[in-house]
């Protein structure tokens with residue numbers, strides 16, 4: 484919940500500092516953002532008490548470094564240091580319930596160039612705030628295929644988790660709302676399905692889950708990869724391939740998967756009812772498996788759950 488009360492402590496450039504004191508000069512806000520990259524991670528309260536479990540922390544940090552590499556900005560901390568920093572920030576703030584973690588890296592100091600030069604050193608901050616899980620609460624959402632398209636990999640690579648990419652998603656979300664939908668589904672520059680504005684998308688047709696391949700101009704979603712693993716565990720066949728927009732309309736089920744949206748069923752696509760308009764059976768099984776995984780009910784795969792030290 485972005486309107487949640489701010490944390491007490493934020494990690495900034497190597498140390499925990501009071502959240503309210505973590506300011507930058509106003510001139511840093513504009514151009515620095517062009518080169519800034521970030522991550523979105525969730526820590527869930529474990530089923531068996533008040534332990535907090537960070538979900539796929541190392542995978543998210545790996546992606547942060549990949550995004551930085553592709554943007555040619557330098558994070559002056561090792562993955563191990565940032566891993567410790569995330570856990571330390573969660574511990575220092577005393578969170579006991581579900582908490583969102585937002586690390587990001589942006590060019591340090593005064594940035595006057597729109598074309599932020601390669602190799603620029605970055606500052607890293609790790610912000611945290613409480614969130615309320617949508618799992619088992621959310622009604623199926625209304626989705627619409629957007630007239631805005633995801634830029635191709637050689638235009639504005641969706642594989643990079645950069646703030647700049649969200650201009651495109653934001654335009655699509657605003658259009659979706661004007662048209663009476665909750666969320667957009669974006670096509671890529673080849674006219675095939677890519678992803679949602681803040682989550683990957685998948686469909687179910689005759690028992691098989693189909694999701695656009697990683698070369699369809701989308702973020703390599705960690706929840707997408709989790710979902711594919713969990714579905715295989717459940718014995719559900721999965722396909723990663725190019726997906727036509729009409730396949731969405733003919734699907735038995737459609738759902739979004741992302742850290743923020745978790746598993747979000749889609750009830751209508753452009754006003755066409757998907758299945759019975761609610762949460763389909765495969766989506767429901769995945770939602771259950773996902774909830775049980777992040778809260779430590781199911782045995783976790785190595786590296787998936789990191790307990791926050793007390």
Ligand code: PMP
Pocket residue numbers: 523652678679680681682683701702703704705706707740741742743
């Ligand atoms: N696509 C976009 C554009 C996103 O912002 C997100 C959220 N990070 C995702 C997909 C889903 O990625 P993940 O499952 O790693 O959170």
